[in-house]
Amino acid sequence: MKISVIGTGYVGLVSGVCFSELGNEVVCVDKISSKVELLNDGEVPIYEPGLKELIAKNKEKGCLRFTTDLTESVQKSDIIIIAVGTPSLPNGQANLGFIEQAAMEIGKSLNGFKIIVTKSTVPVGTNEKIQGIIEANSKHPFEVASVPEFLREGTAVQDTLQPDRIVIGTSGERAKRILVELHSPLTDNIMVTDIRSAEMIKYASNAFLATKISFINEIANICEKVGADVTQVASGMGYDKRIGSSFLKAGIGYGGSCFPKDTQALIQIAGQMDYNFKLLKSVVEVNRDQRFNIIHKLEAVMDLAGKTIAVWGLAFKPETDDVRESPAFEIIEDLLNKNARVKVFDPIATENFKQSFSLDVEYANSAIECAQGADALCILTEWKEFQDIAPKTIQSYLKHPVLIDGRNLYSEMELSETELIYYSVGRPNMNKGQKEQSPILSF
Known part of the structure; x- marks a missing residue:
């Protein structure tokens, strides 16, 4: 044709x-x-x-x-x-x-x-x-x-x-x-x-997937408080054919060109028909708040003013250079507003990020260069390149052993040989650096 x-x-x-x-x-x-x-x-x-x-x-x-x-x-x-x-x-x-x-x-x-x-x-x-x-x-x-x-x-x-x-x-x-x-x-x-149903199928599909992401992130936040492991919870849920395992991976929320735009558009479509889509509004609110847990976890162990924070990952997900609605924008901006110095690295998306972000950050040429000498490292995108770097190696380059893993890249076994103060999303303490309550570090 x-x-x-x-x-x-x-x-x-x-x-x-x-x-x-x-x-x-x-x-x-x-x-x-x-x-x-x-x-x-x-x-x-x-x-x-x-x-x-x-x-x-x-x-x-x-x-x-x-x-x-x-x-x-x-x-x-x-x-x-x-x-x-x-x-x-x-x-x-x-x-x-x-x-x-x-x-x-x-x-x-x-x-x-x-x-x-x-x-x-x-x-x-x-x-x-x-x-x-x-x-x-x-x-x-x-x-x-x-x-x-x-x-x-x-x-x-x-x-x-x-x-x-x-x-x-x-x-x-x-x-x-x-x-x-x-x-x-x-x-x-x-x-x-019919045409109208086809148009709605697209919005409804994306809205439902966004809902699954926000739901599992809410479950992750509860897991942190009760000592459960969200990865195990999600795995157990996923075996239920009525639920399925896709889009049940806890993290720092969704981004990109589709979910943020389409959820907001569907809320507007409903509003024009005098319908208050309360569930989807909550999904959007949960997603917006979830990314700032990175900041809260950092502030639990240090005063950010004057500290150097390394950030791995600028794309909203791996295997793309798309930074549209990436959580990295708001997280990095908040770090800068708290007077931290920020170093960033992404394998693919750096140039696109530079074009969209005007504030003063340092761009590293590699993940290791980014982490070297930093007071803490935050992982925002689950690139395989990052997962291939052992936590012990990460610790050796950091000035202070603080790792905030927003994508749950590392296992308990990988962390067992480190002294990292390690925060993930929805998982219990998994390493020596976190066996005691983490006080604000004085350095």
């Missing part, structure tokens, strides 16, 4: 590349000429394992190309996928400006029957607006469909090529038949529904 993908952000680029991998002819369109030039030169504007190799492979096969020419791409395609951004407005609502602009340009470009697919995350009813905009700008026939994405950054290529399910929302018979055919090589789990 001939496909145009409008927008080369995370969703658009990964989706377009994977559709070309299936043998379709794909053109990815973006207004930013520098991004298109970068992609045509074989470079990738985002870090996503496996993506660069697939781009090179399918460009060479002639199945994939990149352009700024939307009109030509639309006219030469059978399926038009809208994958532009829907960033949050200050009130939490989704900004549909890019969606509306894309719909208008698509309408003006139509030269025959097309299937218009929305893959961007949009509020319920948006596809009907898209249909109205296109109808106002074209006399050619078309059908609209909502096919939400369920990608995880860091495993986006795998998630696209091996999805749990495909949801297709449409009232068009041709769109239904063609889109089922397009996605059939990926999975047999294809659900066809």
Whole structure:
């Protein structure tokens, strides 16, 4: 099939590349000429394992190309996928400006029957607006469909090529038949529904996963008070098929481009319908507060003023350079406000963090350089590179043996040979440095 993908952000680029991998002819369109030039030169504007190799492979096969020419791409395609951004407005609502602009340009470009697919995350009813905009700008026939994405950054290529399910929302018979055919090589789990239900499925899925994360973090906080181990609690819960083990890993809360934006948007959608989504509001509040437990644990052992605090991890999760809504921003800002000196390191996301964070921090070139001479180390992202560094090695580089592990990277066995004052999330004391109550250190 001939496909145009409008927008080369995370969703658009990964989706377009994977559709070309299936043998379709794909053109990815973006207004930013520098991004298109970068992609045509074989470079990738985002870090996503496996993506660069697939781009090179399918460009060479002639199945994939990149352009700024939307009109030509639309006219030469059978399926038009809208994958532009829907960033949050200050009130939490989704900004549909890019969606509306894309719909208008698509309408003006139509030269025959097309299937218009929305893959961007949009509020319920948006596809009907898209249909109205296109109808106002074209006399050619078309059908609209909502096919939400369920990608995880860091495993986006795998998630696209091996999805749990495909949801297709449409009232068009041709769109239904063609889109089922397009996605059939990926999975047999294809659900066809009405457009509004498809739009809601995306928001409801992300809201539920965010709820699981906030729930297990609340359980972790209780575990710390009663002496239970949240990793064991989560494992025991996960064996229950009604619950499942995914997204039950305690830590410092969720971030990224999806969960924060989509939870706020769903709260706004509910509010516009005069419904108070109390549960989801609590999920957001718990997530916001959870990250500051890092600070509370540091302050339990030291006065932060004048201390050097090392931070490992700036991306909101491993295997991505995405720092959008990363807990690192607020944690580091709070440390600086408490007059601490902050050294940071991330294997991939440092440059993106620099572009978004203007306050004065020291950027290290390695994890060890970051930890060397610091009064304490805080781990904010569970990169494997960090887990491969033994706690005993970490202690040898720190000025004082204080490790705040926001991602529960280390086991009791690994910690047993250290004198670290070690705080994790939702687990009991596990080392010599913490067998007694930790007083505020005077140094």
